[in-house]
Structure formats: C-alpha cells, structure tokens
Amino acid sequence: MTMTHPGLPMAWGISVCLFMALTTIWFFVRSNAAAVSSTRHFDLMTLPVIGSVLHYITTHNWILIVLKLVFAGLFLLIIWAGLFGTPIAERNIATVFTWNLWWSGLIVAVFFIGSAWCAVCPWNSIARWLVHPRLSNYKFSNSLGLKVPKTLRTLWPALWLFVGLTWLELGFGITTDPYATALLALVMIIITTTSMALFERQAFCQYFCPVGRTIGFYSQLAPVELRPQSKDVCINCTSLDCYYGTDKISPCPTHQVMGRMTQNTYCLSCGNCSQSCPYDNVTWRLRPPSAEAVQDARPHWDEAWFMVVLLALTSFHGITMMPFWENWMSTIARTIGDQGRLLVSFTIGLALSLLLVVLVYLAAVWMTKYLCHKTTTFKSLFSQFAFIALPLAFAYHLAHNLNHLTRESVDIGALLTNPLGTNTLPLTMAEKHDRMMDMVLAPNVLFGIQAGLLAFGFLISLLVIKRRSVNLISLDETNQVYLLPMLLFASVMTGAHLWLLMQPMVMRL
Amino acid sequence: MIMHKTNKLLFLIALFTIELFTLKYAHAHHVLGRPSYSLNEDSNTPPAIQMETQIGDYLVNVMVFPAFPQPNEPGRISFYASHLDTAIPFDGNITFMVSNNSWMNWLGFESLKEKIGVQKIDDNVYRQGFLFKTEGDYIITAEFHAGGQPYIIDFPLRIGARAPIGALGITVSILFLILASVSLIQRKRAMTGKIQNTHEQNNQQGKQL
Incomplete structure (x- = not known):
C-alpha cells in the first residue's frame, strides 16, 4: 500500500489564484519606467556584532576546514553505510541523509544562505585533498592544470548530468537503494577528482556539477551576496589577487573577478577572495531576493537552456510523486510492450515532460517575437526571458520539498546511533503513519508557506517579464500586448504547479 | 546452617525478582507459537521484495520470500495476476525462467534463460520455489498466455549481499x-x-x- 500526503486545500488554491489575478492587473497598471531601478544593498559587515563575526569567519580559513572535515566525514560514513549497511532504505543513513535530508534541505538552505553548500561540498573537498594534498592551499599540486576545451566551457554538461541524475533518482529508484546511493557517491568522487587532476582550478564545479549549477542559479534569488565593498577599490586594483590568488590563498575556483561580479551563479562562497583581497574589500551583503534574476544577471544561451530545463525537471519531480504517475507509466508500458522496471517507459515519460515545458516556452518566445515586431533576435528573447523560469522553478521546488522535509520526519538519533541499520526491520504501516503525523510544522502553517511560495514565484516572474522586456523591446506604455505570451507562460506554469501541490503526494520512504 | 540456607534462598528470590523487573527484552525463539528453526520460505512471514505492475489486461503482483535471499537457502516467488476489469485471477500455466542480470542486458544483449518451473494456480496464487547456489543479480521472467496474447514479466532478484569491497x-x-x-x-x-x-x-x- 502506498502512503500519500494530503494536497493543498482548495481555499489556499483559490487564494493563490486571486493573488495571481490581482498581480496581473497591477502588472498592466504599473508603469514600465518604474521597473527600472537600482538594487539596494545592506552591508552585513557594518553590523556591530554580526559584522565582526562574519569578518572573522570569512578571513580565517580554519572554520571552513573544520566544516569541510565534518561534511567529508559524514559523506564517507554515508558511503560506508551504503556499502555495508542494511538494504532497508528507511533504516540506512545513506539513503535517509542523502535523499530525505540533504537533497530536500539543500534547496531550502539556498533560500537563506545562497551557495554556501558549495564551500563545504565533500565531493570537492575530497577531490582537492587527493589532488592538492594540503588542507588550505595549492603548494603541492598533482593537477595538469589544462584549460577546459572550449566546447565543454558551457553549462550543457551540467544540464545533461542533471537530467541523468533525475533519471537515476526517479526512474532507477536510487533513492530507495542504499548500495546504489553509495555507488553514486563513489562515482561522483571519481568524476570530481578526474576533473581536478586534468583541468585548472575547479572546472567540475564551474561547468559539470549539476548540483552546484542548480544551487548557483537558485542563489540568484537568495537574499545574500558576496561582493566588493567599494567598486572604486576594485577598479584601481592592479594585483587582482581575487582572480590570481596569492602565495597562500588559492585563486577564485571559477575564474570570477570580484570587481566585475554581478551575479551569484558561479560563486562557490569559498571565501578565497575575501582572504586574498589586500584591501579587505570583500563583504557579505543583504539585498532584495530576486534582484539578480530580475535585472542584474546577464543572459547567456546555455544558461537560459539550463534554467528552462531546470523548471521542466522541477515540475517533473512533482509529477512522478503523484498517484496517477504509475497509471501513466503502465499505459506507456502497455503501448510499447515494456516490462520489468519500466525504465524505457520512464525515459519516454521524462523526455515528454521536458519537451512539453520547453515547447511551451519556445512557443511563448516565438509569439513575443511575432507581437513585438522588433529586430530583437529569437535567441536574445529566449535568453532574456529564461529568467522567468527561475522563480517559478525555485518556488515550486521549495514548496514541494517542504512536504518531504516536514511530513517525512527522520529519527536522526536512531540513524546516528545505528547508521548501518544493523538488525533493523522495514517500517511498518503504523510507523509510517506515525512519521507522517509527526509533522515539524502545523499543517496549516505548511499550507500557508506553500501557497505563499507559489505567489512569490509568480510575482517575481512578473517583475522579470517587466524589467527584461524594457531591455529588449521598448518603453511604450500604451501597448503591452507583446508581454502577454510570457505572462501566459508564467500563469500556466504556476497554475500547473498549484494543481500539482493540491494533489495527494506519494511518500518518498 | 539453616539460617545460611534461608539467606541463600532469599538472595536468589531477590535476584530473580530484580531480573524480572529490569529485563527489557526477551530473546523469543518462537514466532506465533512455532519454533523459529521451523520457519522456511512457506512460513507466514513478511515478504521482502514486492512488485506491482499492470501489463496488458492484467494487474500483476509479485512477492519474494525471504527478505534477502541467500545462496543455498530456499526461497519462493508468489505471483498473483488478476484481470483489470473483472478482477478474476488468471487461471492457466505460468512458466518461470531465470537469467543473469548483467550490465550487458542494459546494452540490449539478452542472457541465456533457464527454466525453473511451470506452475498452476493454487488458491489464486502461483508459487515458484527457488534455490540459487551462487550469489549475484538475476532476472526472473514469468511468462503466460491469455486472450491469445503472450505476457512476459521481468523483475530483478538479488541473491546474497553485494560485494562492497x-x-x-x-x-x-x-x-x-x-x-x-x-x-x-x-x-x-x-x-x-x-x-x-x-x-x-x-x-x-x-x-x-
């Protein structure tokens, strides 16, 4: 028997629809010129106590090293438990920590601390200790330091790896197999180490890592950023220690120059820049969430594709956890004569889901181009408006993951005392029921947050449409018809996500 | 001397009482009134691997006993197939076959299949026993004909623990x-x-x- 979580009640659904209707009216009433504004920031380092603490953390390496050691230790424990522990997924720390806590919690963490996870990521830490066997700097290097071939210097590798990871997660069912989870972890170490041994800096993090790139894009919507305190200092800087590094501090792992940074996408929050800057000019700042997606981030063709596919994959995650998904799979399997684990049927389902969202987006871009009668190219419209996908994907991803995090409680104490799940039995239906009822948040609070997130995502997508269209099309106040296709796209995606949230969702473990 | 014996007796009673109250777990060697050593693949124990799928006009449910089959230990497959519309169980012969589940299968190369038995319906269930001598990943294939159509259902079976080293x-x-x-x-x-x-x-x- 399959356990399901209840969906969002109708009242919340209607509230979100009302909000969407009101914001759409506001969207047309609001002046185009008002969309253009400079982003306001607040320097966290100027705060009395917090500022000093933050300054100490960002300029002293030992705290980061301790955190890296803790997470690497936990990661190795997960591999050990996966290989030697019980095959019962809900009793093994490998599956529970990886898929129930880390995979679900990671997206929630991005909302508050941006790409901080990348700074302590165990894949990178272990690879680095193997290739550059010192904890803090690059004194000894066992890397060839080659430049990444030009064809790979895009986000396409990360995008395909992300599709592959989704296939493994939802199709192959790696989330319920501790051994396969451990194998995946080992494969990730091999890939990261190989990349670091061959290429300069952290090419894997910059171009190939599906998790890192997802975090990178989502952190465009985070309320924190690592930026220069004064741009003038950076303009007059001749040493560029943030980019080249120093004798003791490594250079920026993703080739970022602090003075030119306008987006979080490739920042790994490693703190190298704040440690190497001779003028102590790097700081953590607060900003309005979404400022970057709305106007600061620069559009690129490959990045645009990544964002659109990210939106499609996020929706697909939700679809596969619906009770009707199994029937769909059976129908496809019956049609094509698929058997066993129905992997071919799943692959077809995944491809169709991705294709559907991509086609809808392409149609919206094509209609915008048709309506605006301007010389703007299809490619540039596609790249600029792809930022709409980001808040839509992030809002639904968060709302969906909150279900996992709050409704599928994990007995962390029992897992830490018996990480391998030795001599344990599968969860009984009563235990599953108990877990589902033992919620971290009250049901209504959870529903409120989920509805709020969808509304937030829709609002940000409207701001993106408004602001990005000013760049591309015109500041004509009277004729805004050309914005309709993109508005329709945002409404359809939010509507689909709302409907998915209102359905009962299958419990993961 | 008598006093000494009484003390000893009292001491034993006290020890027994304390033991009785402090014991948290008892190591039972009986399951539902049956000695544990008499449990086998036909015992009424929880299934391990369960698979439910729809194929053609049938809803198929497969269970494998015991939870984690080991080499040289008997196991059993319980196979249920009922019609989607009428819910009437399929009544005929089902052939069970086994083949190696290697990574070559992923590339489209089929392993050699070996028949392990042909079963008739028994109380709405098709029961197929098995005993593997070597550990490994296998594919069990259940094959039957209904309404002039062939039905082939594959499902994976792991025998023994995987080699972590x-x-x-x-x-x-x-x-x-x-x-x-x-x-x-x-x-x-x-x-x-x-x-x-x-x-x-x-x-x-x-x-x-």
Whole structure:
C-alpha cells in the first residue's frame, strides 16, 4: 500500500489564484519606467556584532576546514553505510541523509544562505585533498592544470548530468537503494577528482556539477551576496589577487573577478577572495531576493537552456510523486510492450515532460517575437526571458520539498546511533503513519508557506517579464500586448504547479 | 546452617525478582507459537521484495520470500495476476525462467534463460520455489498466455549481499590510476622543462663567448 500526503486545500488554491489575478492587473497598471531601478544593498559587515563575526569567519580559513572535515566525514560514513549497511532504505543513513535530508534541505538552505553548500561540498573537498594534498592551499599540486576545451566551457554538461541524475533518482529508484546511493557517491568522487587532476582550478564545479549549477542559479534569488565593498577599490586594483590568488590563498575556483561580479551563479562562497583581497574589500551583503534574476544577471544561451530545463525537471519531480504517475507509466508500458522496471517507459515519460515545458516556452518566445515586431533576435528573447523560469522553478521546488522535509520526519538519533541499520526491520504501516503525523510544522502553517511560495514565484516572474522586456523591446506604455505570451507562460506554469501541490503526494520512504 | 540456607534462598528470590523487573527484552525463539528453526520460505512471514505492475489486461503482483535471499537457502516467488476489469485471477500455466542480470542486458544483449518451473494456480496464487547456489543479480521472467496474447514479466532478484569491497576496490584503483598517471605526466613535463632551460642557458653562454 502506498502512503500519500494530503494536497493543498482548495481555499489556499483559490487564494493563490486571486493573488495571481490581482498581480496581473497591477502588472498592466504599473508603469514600465518604474521597473527600472537600482538594487539596494545592506552591508552585513557594518553590523556591530554580526559584522565582526562574519569578518572573522570569512578571513580565517580554519572554520571552513573544520566544516569541510565534518561534511567529508559524514559523506564517507554515508558511503560506508551504503556499502555495508542494511538494504532497508528507511533504516540506512545513506539513503535517509542523502535523499530525505540533504537533497530536500539543500534547496531550502539556498533560500537563506545562497551557495554556501558549495564551500563545504565533500565531493570537492575530497577531490582537492587527493589532488592538492594540503588542507588550505595549492603548494603541492598533482593537477595538469589544462584549460577546459572550449566546447565543454558551457553549462550543457551540467544540464545533461542533471537530467541523468533525475533519471537515476526517479526512474532507477536510487533513492530507495542504499548500495546504489553509495555507488553514486563513489562515482561522483571519481568524476570530481578526474576533473581536478586534468583541468585548472575547479572546472567540475564551474561547468559539470549539476548540483552546484542548480544551487548557483537558485542563489540568484537568495537574499545574500558576496561582493566588493567599494567598486572604486576594485577598479584601481592592479594585483587582482581575487582572480590570481596569492602565495597562500588559492585563486577564485571559477575564474570570477570580484570587481566585475554581478551575479551569484558561479560563486562557490569559498571565501578565497575575501582572504586574498589586500584591501579587505570583500563583504557579505543583504539585498532584495530576486534582484539578480530580475535585472542584474546577464543572459547567456546555455544558461537560459539550463534554467528552462531546470523548471521542466522541477515540475517533473512533482509529477512522478503523484498517484496517477504509475497509471501513466503502465499505459506507456502497455503501448510499447515494456516490462520489468519500466525504465524505457520512464525515459519516454521524462523526455515528454521536458519537451512539453520547453515547447511551451519556445512557443511563448516565438509569439513575443511575432507581437513585438522588433529586430530583437529569437535567441536574445529566449535568453532574456529564461529568467522567468527561475522563480517559478525555485518556488515550486521549495514548496514541494517542504512536504518531504516536514511530513517525512527522520529519527536522526536512531540513524546516528545505528547508521548501518544493523538488525533493523522495514517500517511498518503504523510507523509510517506515525512519521507522517509527526509533522515539524502545523499543517496549516505548511499550507500557508506553500501557497505563499507559489505567489512569490509568480510575482517575481512578473517583475522579470517587466524589467527584461524594457531591455529588449521598448518603453511604450500604451501597448503591452507583446508581454502577454510570457505572462501566459508564467500563469500556466504556476497554475500547473498549484494543481500539482493540491494533489495527494506519494511518500518518498 | 539453616539460617545460611534461608539467606541463600532469599538472595536468589531477590535476584530473580530484580531480573524480572529490569529485563527489557526477551530473546523469543518462537514466532506465533512455532519454533523459529521451523520457519522456511512457506512460513507466514513478511515478504521482502514486492512488485506491482499492470501489463496488458492484467494487474500483476509479485512477492519474494525471504527478505534477502541467500545462496543455498530456499526461497519462493508468489505471483498473483488478476484481470483489470473483472478482477478474476488468471487461471492457466505460468512458466518461470531465470537469467543473469548483467550490465550487458542494459546494452540490449539478452542472457541465456533457464527454466525453473511451470506452475498452476493454487488458491489464486502461483508459487515458484527457488534455490540459487551462487550469489549475484538475476532476472526472473514469468511468462503466460491469455486472450491469445503472450505476457512476459521481468523483475530483478538479488541473491546474497553485494560485494562492497569490489566497489571500494574499483574506486580506489581508478583514483590511484588517475593520480599516478597525472603525476608521471607532470614529472615528464618538469624534466622536459629542465632540459629546455639548460639548453637555452647553454645557447646563451655560447653566444656570449
């Protein structure tokens, strides 16, 4: 028997629809010129106590090293438990920590601390200790330091790896197999180490890592950023220690120059820049969430594709956890004569889901181009408006993951005392029921947050449409018809996500 | 002497009472009134692997006992197939076959199938016993004909625990190979650099002279 979580009640659904209707009216009433504004920031380092603490953390390496050691230790424990522990997924720390806590919690963490996870990521830490066997700097290097071939210097590798990871997660069912989870972890170490041994800096993090790139894009919507305190200092800087590094501090792992940074996408929050800057000019700042997606981030063709596919994959995650998904799979399997684990049927389902969202987006871009009668190219419209996908994907991803995090409680104490799940039995239906009822948040609070997130995502997508269209099309106040296709796209995606949230969702473990 | 015996008796009673109250777990060797050593694949124990799927006009449910089948230990497959519309169980012969589940199967190469039995319906269930001598990943195939259509259902079966040292060994070997190769290339590079430098220095000295 399959356990399901209840969906969002109708009242919340209607509230979100009302909000969407009101914001759409506001969207047309609001002046185009008002969309253009400079982003306001607040320097966290100027705060009395917090500022000093933050300054100490960002300029002293030992705290980061301790955190890296803790997470690497936990990661190795997960591999050990996966290989030697019980095959019962809900009793093994490998599956529970990886898929129930880390995979679900990671997206929630991005909302508050941006790409901080990348700074302590165990894949990178272990690879680095193997290739550059010192904890803090690059004194000894066992890397060839080659430049990444030009064809790979895009986000396409990360995008395909992300599709592959989704296939493994939802199709192959790696989330319920501790051994396969451990194998995946080992494969990730091999890939990261190989990349670091061959290429300069952290090419894997910059171009190939599906998790890192997802975090990178989502952190465009985070309320924190690592930026220069004064741009003038950076303009007059001749040493560029943030980019080249120093004798003791490594250079920026993703080739970022602090003075030119306008987006979080490739920042790994490693703190190298704040440690190497001779003028102590790097700081953590607060900003309005979404400022970057709305106007600061620069559009690129490959990045645009990544964002659109990210939106499609996020929706697909939700679809596969619906009770009707199994029937769909059976129908496809019956049609094509698929058997066993129905992997071919799943692959077809995944491809169709991705294709559907991509086609809808392409149609919206094509209609915008048709309506605006301007010389703007299809490619540039596609790249600029792809930022709409980001808040839509992030809002639904968060709302969906909150279900996992709050409704599928994990007995962390029992897992830490018996990480391998030795001599344990599968969860009984009563235990599953108990877990589902033992919620971290009250049901209504959870529903409120989920509805709020969808509304937030829709609002940000409207701001993106408004602001990005000013760049591309015109500041004509009277004729805004050309914005309709993109508005329709945002409404359809939010509507689909709302409907998915209102359905009962299958419990993961 | 009598006093001594009484004390001993009292001490034993007290010890027994304390033991009785402090014991949290009892090591039961009976399950539902049956001695545990008499449990086998036909006992009323929870299933391990359960699979439910729809194929053609039938809803198929497969259970495998015991939870984690081991080599040289008997196990059993319970196979249920009922019509989607009428819910009437399929009544006929079902052939069970086994083949190796290797990574070659992923590439489309089919392993040789070996028949393990043909079963008739028994109380709405088709029961197929098995005993594997070697551990490994297998594919069980259940095949039957209904309404003039062939039905073939494949499902994976793992016998014995997977070899964790194999995965770790392969990973460590690959990592060692990569790092050693890179180190060798770097040494070669360094040596070439040194030779080039010396050559250039000699050339410059020659010019000065």
